[in-house]
Structures are given as structure tokens and as C-alpha cells.
Amino acid sequence: MGADRRAAILRGAARVIARHGVRGLRVTEVAAEAGVSTALVYYHFKDRAGILHHTLEFISDRAGRYTSGHPRRERDSDPRRDLERSLLLEFQDRPEVRENSTAWGELQATAVFDPELRHALAAARTVWIGELSCAIGRVHPAASAPALTESAERLTATLEGLSTRWLSGLLPLGHARELMRDALAVELTRLARHTTPLVFD
Amino acid sequence: MGADRRAAILRGAARVIARHGVRGLRVTEVAAEAGVSTALVYYHFKDRAGILHHTLEFISDRAGRYTSGHPRRERDSDPRRDLERSLLLEFQDRPEVRENSTAWGELQATAVFDPELRHALAAARTVWIGELSCAIGRVHPAASAPALTESAERLTATLEGLSTRWLSGLLPLGHARELMRDALAVELTRLARHTTPLVFD
């Protein structure tokens, strides 16, 4: 069935992007990766840009799933722990995670020069930031919405920066995780100081 | 003279990268930008990869110069202020800065897939982080070296993340600057809590 192949192509494209980057994506290679002909790729997607566009959606869906999917079970046990876990999910040596992070980084970098990709990227990131600020809100219910959003923005920016370094081998995984964990700690301390009645200044 | 043209080609290449990215670099366009023929470009550089390699060196040199060059004059007046200024230098709408940031981001993204580039990038970043942790040290002389380095690592990661968002138009300049400023404030607060004898816990 068609939808099946289509999905295979997207998975293949994601793998290719993770290996060679958006820049290095060859339609031929995507086809080979999915075990189909190039013509079929063009049957399912308008052109190279179309492949990219749909692959981005695919990736951000998948990322969303493994970021917000897990918590469901252990949620409410310890919001602080959940929060930390969700941020660290991006730093794992599992191929699926590595692939997703790499592809996400690529899309980001590409979006700088490609206005079309920006919309999709912006939307995906807005959702992500929203989810994250909710999670932070669960730790600090007293914090104002804008304060939560700003924390989420800083944390996601830091995460993306660290992720790039990790993926290019400039920062060992453990160190990246530690820096991320501390960045969170730093943010939470800040929120605590600004929302608790006890302000030392 | 030859060296002159060579430099012009590098400047041109940097501009092209800033406009279209590493992937979008066309040797023809570099030549046009520098006002020379393609053949001359190949006379000075082995091939496309060679152009890229030398351009990236060129860019990281230039970045280093305008990051650490300025402070010299106003230094020591107010270390905290200097520090903030140096971090915000990357967020300006001047074409030179925008171009360098864009090219640097590209360099980073490309390095994920190109081991050769990593050396140059790693070296440049190590210098940057070193300078930054010194600057932080001037604000908090009591902080330990590793603590300073970690702060510098987090801050540079955040900066790079924010920079990418700004450059792709997903974050207005003013907001990016504000988030960066706050990220610094958050870090400094943290260092203060951990180095001052007065610890509230």
C-alpha cells in the first residue's frame, strides 16, 4: 500500500539527513534507503523541498512523541524529576535519539536560509516551549506565565546549543548532560527567588 | 598582487556563506562577489572544499578579533558591564556582525558532518570559552576555575542557540538580547550563591 511506502520514504529521509545533513540529502540516497525508486519518491512528494518539508514534520512529530509521551506514566510523582528527565531525553546515545537530534539541528540550521521551513519549525518549537513551560510551572506553580516562558526559551536555546556540540563530538555526552542539568538547576533557583515571599536582595 | 586577491576571495566567500549557507556556496558566486574569474579562485584554492576550509579559518579569526578586540579600552571600569557587553556583541543588526554570526552558525552546523572542520572549530571555541571564563572570573574572583568554565560553557551554548533563532527570524533581536542578559544574570546569581560565605539553603 502507498501510505506504507510513503512512511518508509520519510523514515529513510530522516536517516539520510542524520547521516549527511539536509545539505547532503540526495534524493537517490533517500530512495535507496527506503528501498524504492527515485520516481516513487517524486510520486509521493512534489520535489526535493517537499521531501524536506514533510520530513521535518515527521521528525518533529516523532520528537514530540518521545518527549511528551513518556511522562504520562510517572507524572505527578515528582514534577521536578519529570522536568529534568524530559530535558535529558535529548542527550542519549540511542540511535533513534541521536538521529532525531541531528536532523532537528540540521533543520534549524537550514531554516536560517530557507523561509519556507521556518513556519513549520516555528510551530514545532512553540509547542515544545509551551510544553516545557507547563512542566516548569508544575514545579513552581506561583511563577508568572511570562517568567515560565522565558525560562523555557532559555533552556531550549541552551539545549539546542549543547546538542550541537555533543553531536559534533566537541562535548562528551556526560558533560553535556551535566551542563544541561545544571542549567535547569540555575533556572529553578532563579524562579524560586523571584516567586517566594523570601527574597534576599 | 596575488595575496590581495586571495583575501578578497575569502571576504567574498564569507559574504556568500552568510547569504546562502555553506551548502549554498557556488564558486561562481564567490568569484563574482570578489570581482574575479572562477579560474582565479581555483588558482588560489585547490577546490571547493579548500575554499570552505580557508574561509572558515578566516571567519573564526575575524570573530575572535571583534569579540576580544573591543574590551581593551573600557576594561576594568566595570567587569560586570564588560562581560555583558561582550556577550551582547553577537546580537547586533550591523551587517558585519550578522554576517559573522551567520557564517559561524553555518560552520558549526557543517562541522557535525565534517570531521576536518571540527579541529578548527574546537580550537576557536576553546579560546572563546577561555576568554569568557576569565571575564566571569573578573566579576567573581572567588569562584573556582571549573565553576567558571562551566558557566562559560553554558553561556556560550545558550548564546549559540539564541543566535540561531535570531538569525532565522524566530526571535526578535531585542528579545534575544534580553534572554541573553538574563541568562548571564542567572549564572552570576548562581556563582554568587556558591562562592559567598552567605549561603541560603
Next chain:
DNA sequence: GTCTATATCAGGATAGAC
């Protein structure tokens, strides 16, 4: 050192059969 002209080729995209 620098140019004009051109060889060469990779890779995106399509035609048409099944």
C-alpha cells in the same frame, strides 16, 4: 596571476511502460 572558453559530471526531475 588572471582571463575566456569549455569539458565533464552529478543530481534533480520526468516520460512512459507495467
Next chain:
DNA sequence: GTCTATCCTGATATAGAC
């Protein structure tokens, strides 16, 4: 829906004159 075969553009790289 899927394949094989092929076209064609645009980009890298070189030859050879000045």
C-alpha cells in the same frame, strides 16, 4: 503505485592564451 530509462540544468573543474 511502482519501476526503468533518460533528459537536462547547473555547478565543478581544467585548458590554454595573455
